[in-house]
Amino acid sequence: MLVQIKDIKIKKRVRKDLGNLEDLKDSMRIYGLMNPITLNSRYELIAGERRLQSAIQLGWTSINANIIDNLSEVDQLEMEIEENNQRKEFTNAELLEGYKRLQRLRNPNIFYKIYLFFKHLFEKIADYFHNK
Numbered sequence: 001m002l003v004q005i006k007d008i009k010i011k012k013r014v015r016k017d018l019g020n021l022e023d024l025k026d027s028m029r030i031y032g033l034m035n036p037i038t039l040n041s042r043y044e045l046i047a048g049e050r051r052l053q054s055a056i057q058l059g060w061t062s063i064n065a066n067i068i069d070n071l072s073e074v075d076q077l078e079m080e081i082e083e084n085n086q087r088k089e090f091t092n093a094e095l096l097e098g099y100k101r102l103q104r105l106r107n108p109n110i111f112y113k114i115y116l117f118f119k120h121l122f123e124k125i126a127d128y129f130h131n132k
Helices: 022-031 049-057 073-085 092-106 110-130
Strands: 002-004 037-040 045-047 062-068
Touching: 022 049, 037 049, 037 073, 045 049, 045 073, 049 062
Parallel strands: 037 062
Antiparallel strands: 002 062, 037 045
């Protein structure tokens, strides 16, 4: 659900230090918001303060949010803690493999380019005969 940022209320939070938001802002500027923030039905922030603050700094006026209703204060605090605690960073090996794959996709070798050309050609031929 798209929510006006001015309507969101930030109550007392567990996280005091939001850290450097520049990388997150760069990501949001390029890819948009990949994971909505979480609010209760009174538009009080449950999870996603770093995303919200980044959106504010980017000059956004609205943000996607999941609205969760009928939560106790205990439930809301548990969700805030859980959202920030259950992240697992990539290992160095996973990150290296991901960037290698990205590099190959951005700069394919000649054989892969030939493969893509013929794959596209055969798809067009199949579409032609399928639509005839």
